[in-house]
Amino acid sequence: MEFATIYWQDERVYLIDQTLLPNNEKIISTNDYHELAEWIKELKVRGAPAIGVAGALGMALAAIYSSANSKDELFDELVKARGVLSSTRPTAVNLFWALDKIWSEIMHLRDEEMFRIRLGVVTKALSIWQEDRMICMRIGKHAATLFNDGDTVLTHCNAGSLATVMYGTALSGIYEAVSQGKKISVYADETRPLLQGARLTSWELNKSGVPVTVICDNMAASLMAKGKINKVIVGADRIANNGDVANKIGTLSVAINAKYFGIDFYVAAPMSTFDFNIIEGSMIPIEERDRSEVAMFNGIKIVPDDVPVYNPAFDVTPAKLVTAWISEKGIAMKVKDIRNWR
Amino acid sequence: MEFATIYWQDERVYLIDQTLLPNNEKIISTNDYHELAEWIKELKVRGAPAIGVAGALGMALAAIYSSANSKDELFDELVKARGVLSSTRPTAVNLFWALDKIWSEIMHLRDEEMFRIRLGVVTKALSIWQEDRMICMRIGKHAATLFNDGDTVLTHCNAGSLATVMYGTALSGIYEAVSQGKKISVYADETRPLLQGARLTSWELNKSGVPVTVICDNMAASLMAKGKINKVIVGADRIANNGDVANKIGTLSVAINAKYFGIDFYVAAPMSTFDFNIIEGSMIPIEERDRSEVAMFNGIKIVPDDVPVYNPAFDVTPAKLVTAWISEKGIAMKVKDIRNWR
Numbered sequence: 001m002e003f004a005t006i007y008w009q010d011e012r013v014y015l016i017d018q019t020l021l022p023n024n025e026k027i028i029s030t031n032d033y034h035e036l037a038e039w040i041k042e043l044k045v046r047g048a049p050a051i052g053v054a055g056a057l058g059m060a061l062a063a064i065y066s067s068a069n070s071k072d073e074l075f076d077e078l079v080k081a082r083g084v085l086s087s088t089r090p091t092a093v094n095l096f097w098a099l100d101k102i103w104s105e106i107m108h109l110r111d112e113e114m115f116r117i118r119l120g121v122v123t124k125a126l127s128i129w130q131e132d133r134m135i136c137m138r139i140g141k142h143a144a145t146l147f148n149d150g151d152t153v154l155t156h157c158n159a160g161s162l163a164t165v166m167y168g169t170a171l172s173g174i175y176e177a178v179s180q181g182k183k184i185s186v187y188a189d190e191t192r193p194l195l196q197g198a199r200l201t202s203w204e205l206n207k208s209g210v211p212v213t214v215i216c217d218n219m220a221a222s223l224m225a226k227g228k229i230n231k232v233i234v235g236a237d238r239i240a241n242n243g244d245v246a247n248k249i250g251t252l253s254v255a256i257n258a259k260y261f262g263i264d265f266y267v268a269a270p271m272s273t274f275d276f277n278i279i280e281g282s283m284i285p286i287e288e289r290d291r292s293e294v295a296m297f298n299g300i301k302i303v304p305d306d307v308p309v310y311n312p313a314f315d316v317t318p319a320k321l322v323t324a325w326i327s328e329k330g331i332a333m334k335v336k337d338i339r340n341w342r
Numbered sequence: 343m344e345f346a347t348i349y350w351q352d353e354r355v356y357l358i359d360q361t362l363l364p365n366n367e368k369i370i371s372t373n374d375y376h377e378l379a380e381w382i383k384e385l386k387v388r389g390a391p392a393i394g395v396a397g398a399l400g401m402a403l404a405a406i407y408s409s410a411n412s413k414d415e416l417f418d419e420l421v422k423a424r425g426v427l428s429s430t431r432p433t434a435v436n437l438f439w440a441l442d443k444i445w446s447e448i449m450h451l452r453d454e455e456m457f458r459i460r461l462g463v464v465t466k467a468l469s470i471w472q473e474d475r476m477i478c479m480r481i482g483k484h485a486a487t488l489f490n491d492g493d494t495v496l497t498h499c500n501a502g503s504l505a506t507v508m509y510g511t512a513l514s515g516i517y518e519a520v521s522q523g524k525k526i527s528v529y530a531d532e533t534r535p536l537l538q539g540a541r542l543t544s545w546e547l548n549k550s551g552v553p554v555t556v557i558c559d560n561m562a563a564s565l566m567a568k569g570k571i572n573k574v575i576v577g578a579d580r581i582a583n584n585g586d587v588a589n590k591i592g593t594l595s596v597a598i599n600a601k602y603f604g605i606d607f608y609v610a611a612p613m614s615t616f617d618f619n620i621i622e623g624s625m626i627p628i629e630e631r632d633r634s635e636v637a638m639f640n641g642i643k644i645v646p647d648d649v650p651v652y653n654p655a656f657d658v659t660p661a662k663l664v665t666a667w668i669s670e671k672g673i674a675m676k677v678k679d680i681r682n683w684r
Contacts, residue, residue, distance in 0.1 A: 022646035187652070190636070192534060192558035195644050198636075202649040213650045216534035216636055218559040218592025222657035225594060250560025252567060256602045257595055294532070294540075294558055298642050302537050304364035307544040308555045310529070315564035 003207065004133075004166050005050050006057065008126060011064055013057045017044045018162060022203040033061040033081050040088040040095075047163025048237070049132050049270065052094030056125040058085045059102045063121035071114050078106060078121070091287065097272065098128055129165055135270045136167035138328035143173020143233065143268050146324065146331070149182040151230045154220055154258075156189040157248035158196040159235025159268065160204050169268045170235040171205070173326065178210055185211040187229060191250060192217055193293040193311065217250050224261040232258045236269040243319030243335035244281025249312050255321040264323040271327050276342055281316035289313050345549065346475075346508050347392050348399065350468060353406055355399045359386045360504060364545040375403040375423050382430040382437075389505025390579070391474050391612070394436030398467040400427045401444045405463035413456050420448060420463070433629065439614065440470055471507055477612045478509035480670035485515020485575065485610050488666065488673070491524040493572045496562055496600075498531040499590035500538040501577025501610065502546050511610045512577040513547070515668065520552055527553040529571060533590060534559055535635040535653065559592050566603040574600045578611040585661030585677035586623025591654050597663040606665040613669050618684055623658035631655050 006015040013036055014029040028044070030036050036058045039045060045054045062081030068074035086099055105124040109117045147153065153174060160168035167175055177184050186205055190198035198214050205212040215223065223229050232254055238246040245251070245267050258265040278284055289311045295303035303309060325332045332338045348357040355378055356371040370386070372378050378400045381387060387396050404423030410416035428441055447466040451459045489495065495516060502510035509517055519526050528547055532540035540556050547554040557565065565571050574596055580588040587593070587609050600607040620626055631653045637645035645651060667674045674680045 022649075023643055189560075190534070190644070192532070192560060198644045203646050206646055206649050213652050214636060214645045215652050216559070216591070218531075218534060218595055219652065219654060219657075221595035221598055222591060222654055223652070225657070249558070249564060253560055253563035253595055253599055256563055257598050260598045260602070294556060297639055300640050301365055302532070302540045303556045304545050304548055307364075307548050310555050310557050310561065310565070312561060312564055315561075315567070 033058040037084045048094040049164040051092045052098035055085045055095045056098040056128040060122040060125035063118040132165045135328045136172045140172030140176035143326045144176035147177040154187045154229045154232045157191045158200040162200045170233045189217045221257045231264045233266040239274045240278040240281045241276045242280045245317045246284040246314045252315040252317045255317040268326040287313040375400040379426045390436040391506040393434045394440035397427045397437045398440040398470040402464040402467035405460040474507045477670045478514045482514030482518035485668045486518035489519040496529045496571045496574045499533045500542040504542045512575045531559045563599045573606045575608040581616045582620040582623045583618045584622045587659045588626040588656045594657040594659045597659040610668040629655040
């Protein structure tokens, strides 16, 4: 998979418009951070790591195209850009993390000449882009060792290239194993309510030549019962100190099914996802999202108006259901091995 | 729940058009069996028991409105009606069962006067309607004893009033428990791909004043983990001699999750669903359905064109995951108890 979801070229930000997938594959570009902020808001780019990178590149646009005549004016503009970009996805931790990194660089350079500050922002943004790419690549190198020639792997949601700059987290090991010549095929859970598996995971695996079949979330157990799934790999939104994993709603059910059928269940995530301050999974706050995500489909009502809907964005999979955790630091088969990564 | 999904009144067949639910609640009626056959084909009435009843009532329309001047002409018309009605849903076992019952009655009466034969068909059709209603009611009386005041029950797909004449199979016990004054609330799995839970189960429970909340299929485990589900009850499409249960895709995953969390898992079905000739669940043929059910949604594509889809209609839940089977004959807690129902 040598396809970048978001990248910098000729002093513009390019990205694939994910709202049009899988029906239309369109690369859009801008040199205006306001427009980029709108695109983040509209989910044209999504996935925690990719949003962080987009925020950083937005700051780079603000720095380059600033019309400031003085450092004071430049700082004013950068403060404004930071505000505009950070308000796009108010719960996206990676976005604030990336903007903070850029801001530290600006503070670090504040006594330098104006052009040095502008250049510093761009350089830092590109290093954030590059770091995301390298972390995903390293996760992939480690995870690939878990896959054998002929494996059929189930994944849930999209923890792939489209959620990062390139390669992804859960899918990175699959791309790497395939590039090593192993034959791997994938089942992608469609992932209700937002269908990231049906729309995005299937699209990117297929584009990379990895055989992929889409199933509804409730079909995975039936495939496992028939011995058609060897391994499961998913990403993570947050991993607690005890190894419990918060990830896209539906992950827990997949993990329980995998346990029942004796199938390995892997979690792949960058170190930034490990939150050693959270003692256990039950302490991870779970966002409940809008009723309309479940009750409406492209404007068509599928649940009666007066019937309530429960729509949690994530669930928590207990560590005892996880066979291995994979990060850029390696593979942990036991919870205590994760703690050595601190 | 005193609402009939399909009924006979003033020598016409009335039914609720299920293709319009949940957005529009419309009762339609006809005295033309050709039109009724079209409605069965168009899924205006669905659910195995309800389809069987519709077929029988279609024969009653053919018998009443026949313009035959002789018994030979009447037989010709009834043969034709049987052909038209049986070709509507070629895999619906209950439809053939009901049409065969009507046909036996016709054969039984073949030497009688013409008006006696016509009357006999109508009487038999109404008795099939009434029998379905009584079986569901009896299932409900038994199942209700399993529910306690304050229970929160999960169900999958629609095994309710809308799948039968009245009451349903899985939902009948809930309606009965509620009518006995027990407070029961329900979570309804939306049931991808065809959303019978979101559209139909939620609609009929809500209409009957039973509190119901819709969830995506992949959210049930997260509710169970939080202790928010006490019991699970589902219907069945076929039950093997060893107690294995074929039911709507997704049932197996719910059963495995229930086992993991120590939650009772009940299966409610009429005796006609028990197939003692099938030794075990793995021998039950599983229909694979059209790709478009998963890949398209109301004409909108959600899976890339060149990505395959796996779409089994049913899965098989092993008997060891079932806490109790409920039929009109009672409650079986062990597989050997089912065999006593033979």
